[in-house]
Amino acid sequence: MTANEEAEYYVTDLCPAAARARGKSSCPRTAPGRKDHGYLLGVQEDYFSKGKNESGDSKLRFETYHLLWQEMKSETERLQEELNKNLFDSLIEFLRKCHSGFHNSSHWGYQIKLREIPTAALILGVNVTDHDLIFRSLTEAIQNNVTPYVVPLKAKDCPDIKHLLQKFVTQLTNCCGDVKSKDSVQVTQKTSCSMDSLTTWYKTVTKKTGPKMPSKKRITSSQWQPPPVVLILKDMESFSTKVLQDFIIISSQHLHEFPLILIFGIATSPIIIHRLLPHAVSSLLCIELFQSLSCKEHLTTILDKLLLTTQFPFKISEKVLQVLTNIFLYHDFSIQNFIKGLQLSLLEHFYSQPLSVLCCNLPEAKRRINFLSISQCEDIRRLPSFRRYVEKQASEKQVALLTNERFLKVETQSLLENLHVYHLNYFLVLRCLHNFTSSLPKYPLGRQIRELYCACLEKNIWDSEDYGSALQLLRMLAKDELMTILKKCFKVFNSSSETQLGSTAKKIEEFLAEFQNLDEAKEEEDASGSQSKGLQKTDLYHLQKSLLEMRELRRTSKKQSKFEILREKVVNFIDCLVREYLLPPETQPLHEVLYFSAAHTLREHLNAAPRIALHTALNNPYYYLKNEALKSEEGCIPNIAPDICIAYKLHLECSRLINLVDWSEAFATVVTAADQMDGNATTSEEKNEIIHARFIRAVSELEHLGFIRPTKQKTDHVARLTWGGC
Template structure:
């Protein structure tokens, strides 16, 4: 929009009356998708599945934090419950102005602390007090900033008022308040005094769920990052007013409780009445999440071994963040439904059966192109092969059966996997891993019963004692009883039968009696010759003796479990149509989550077409395009230089390339204009900001190159 006026002025341009079309998430999902068929249905399925997964993970997080939050509530109750009724007694109980302090060890997964602290604040505001303040180190560089944040959050706390007049009298304008602990004390005294003077029918300053004389709770999210001087000043000032209003401090600790004594001298830490609380370990939390999301047939979407290993490696070697693991799982879910057209069948069995009936011919062709389905067709007789490859109706009937078989496979897979983990998780040196996720990855990768680790684990299981074997069988029976699979009824009966035989008192351990008698023989006084003879006889008798009833039963149990493993823990790649439910693009996931900034920068500067997708930016390898951005031209020119780069030569080369784009008839004798000079200075400054060059004192008209080679 422009004007034809030659005078200066203010012009009003009316907005376009045409309504702009707002793109939805489903539009972005189908945009640029090569397999856009059923994209809307796939998007809806992905969204509904993710909502269910998110609800389950949030509920799991709440259940895991329940014990920690209950302990914190008990701590608050014992600290300040009777502040109102027995103020003098409460004051006497606070030795030398001690402030009740809860040191909560949250673990090294710092990125998850925000969620835990947010949930803790919500629990306290719902059940204990409306006065909950959360402080971060970056918001409190000084004691003045800390008190300001504290007072602003307190004055904005939700308090139930009966009228606008009461509300106006209880709130203090932030512009008129002096930020100090004395102001905080006066504010709390006015609030509680207002609550005391209200009549019972009109008394609604605090919610009915809040405690009487509710405490002021201050949560320090990242105590390690706070300045020591700020903490010391706040604690010292607050200790002088602790008898005037109930104050509780909660320290969020990522490392160790000893950090409190490193930040605070003894004269300050002695003003705190500290109680230690421990949250659930992030590794245990991850195990619970994997059990909830992957080791169940509740959710049809699954991860392949390589994809799961990428997520676990990022967790173990980068951040220990369970929330980032869940976000990575969400990315896998989205990528699977976006890139796999047959993911429309990744849903509940009954819904999948309906969707199979309405598959188009192109979708049937997508099924025929699946590697697992092609292997399935090769195993069929010739007549059946013809039907599967040419008749869509016959294909859909077969797909019904295959999807049901895949669902049944999952129902049997995970209970047997848990039983195998129960047998191997307590073995010496953990040949199949200590965590169930390690065993799960091993079973996904290949036939686990053909590995050396499995053989060594079976050998160790054959040497388990009676009480150990009995405890493991009891655990396996509980696992199979709690599983929804109806096909494991016979294994459950067999395991219960073995367990009853082990508990039968008539089947006495004969080998134990023999070992006791042999031990008595050895304890007799004898010489070296007779001792050696006795030991040889014992060794020979053990080699020739028959197996006891317990040993025969133990061999039978191990053989039965080995058969369950071979029948139900086959690799996923052996299952037909596993591509429908399993996401296996580990390289795509690694590109999104494992950032490689050095490679990305070199690619962007050396080949800008890779990101900008402009046809004019295409150029041969090694050549410098005159239409490329200035920083790309300067970057390619600097690759041709040595350790020191002459700025004058660099500028002349840059000008030559730029002028070739502007005027193909220009000669090298043309003067470098100011615009070209400014563009060069800007490009060099950007390269210096990115860390490719730096100024040097060796030569004033040179810069030093900080990288070497092609990138």
């Protein structure tokens, strides 16, 4: 199994579109992280040790990959919880206010008297693939803090009001732990599903359960209020207008007995509510809007915590990052798909790079270096970055590095430590430069830090024209702006005590003190100047003459002020930091151990190309089936190939209109080629019928895939819809 196939095996569940384009199907039951997780770990580990990875450290590499990914995954989950915390808190506060309003004479109580259903319009954005995760977390939060009766529904499960009520009743009863109440509702479901029966069930259940609301505070029975029912419509835009109208009208009639709260999941705009619902129905909703955090801000946070840090040793190259961000920005805006692409990069790195066993925390990597085998030492010597490093050393050291394993291991430990220090300094200076350039006009180095990071990964950033333009704009900053940016940079450098940039924070602090001294000196000059100006009186002619003289003097001398001199020092200081610490990773020895750079492999798996994949599968079935008998010379059609492959190859030789009779005879000739070679030229009538049935099935499959279609021009012909190979 090749590395590409191995990565496909793992990404089948991660990227179904890529799996379909490659001729595979997603199988959720056997996907990593599902029920058979333990068994699958063993299966993955077996595949991990095949092919190019038949080495003693394949198991260790797989375990390192699995451990590192679990850490990164838990970090992403924690980040997403933090990012959604404000949204969930405001929603929960809204639900609690509605709950108390059902029983008190408050604003909400007044709205309920008017039969207005409290409704939260949750604007989530167009990243629809991430909505399920958000609603899952939201459902748990509501169940833990507000009410156990939370029902999420999708439009595909509710084609009409009958199915909506059935789904609503079924899931609502599953929220209740009382078996008797479930049985009673099951009987009700068989007879009729209506809001009347649901209201009766709700009264019965709330009377039986009593004060069992999930709350940290103890509530007495006299203070206890029956919990509301929260219905979440995940994809409100996809619901039928009639279904929504009927449900809202029916629910508003029972609102005083059945406290219902609606949550609309909206991907586009809240205007869709008024487009789907007429005024008579929308007036029955008391709507409050809630806006989720932008998916771009999510991406920035994920990149900041996973890649722009030394917490995780794994890194990706500029081209790989560009592939992932392009898919995010131009296809789906999905954070989950971006994370899965990052997981695929991590997996491919540990599969294809033998030295990825050292892609772990620094103390563990140093320990593993002592146990490297002779073949692994040779792998280190073959690294391009290490070879460039050896060429720069003295002749004696070159001989020792190429012949002495012990000396090589010691030097490798030193190089890995230098690489760790390089990353510490790199990310601090990167954040400092971003603080300076993110607010410049037209954003020459990008507005987001990922854009600046891509530019720094690609080449020496100071060699680009955009960097020169940024420095020119920095030399025009006002004092207040410059001091604000310097304070941010001081916090960045002062936050880390492990780097060699401790003196940088002191230098920035000195710059801030000098700017402060300039303010005090300027105030004294202004005070003295105002006194002298008060004594001077002149006419308009002398004033114009003095202004012209001052302009001519400035044109000839161009003497810089103290602020301009200090500003120039600050810009030069930042420029020196950039040139010293923002070197591209390719300049660092052993960067291949930590960096994944096979962007073409990632693009092949994540950027689905269905037409190319289908043509490859039908024109060359050996590519996927790996059957040696299917190997054939170009232009030949093996008779043992799948029927659809034979029919596809034959149809490529036809013009726009294909005669079905000729096509069928050619198909039968290829299929019966083996019998003719054995001397059995005549075939029975039964065999002819079987071959004819196989041909019809192959033609139907090609029509289903969109290669041909029936035509009215000729009754016994079909029209070809594609031209050329791919």
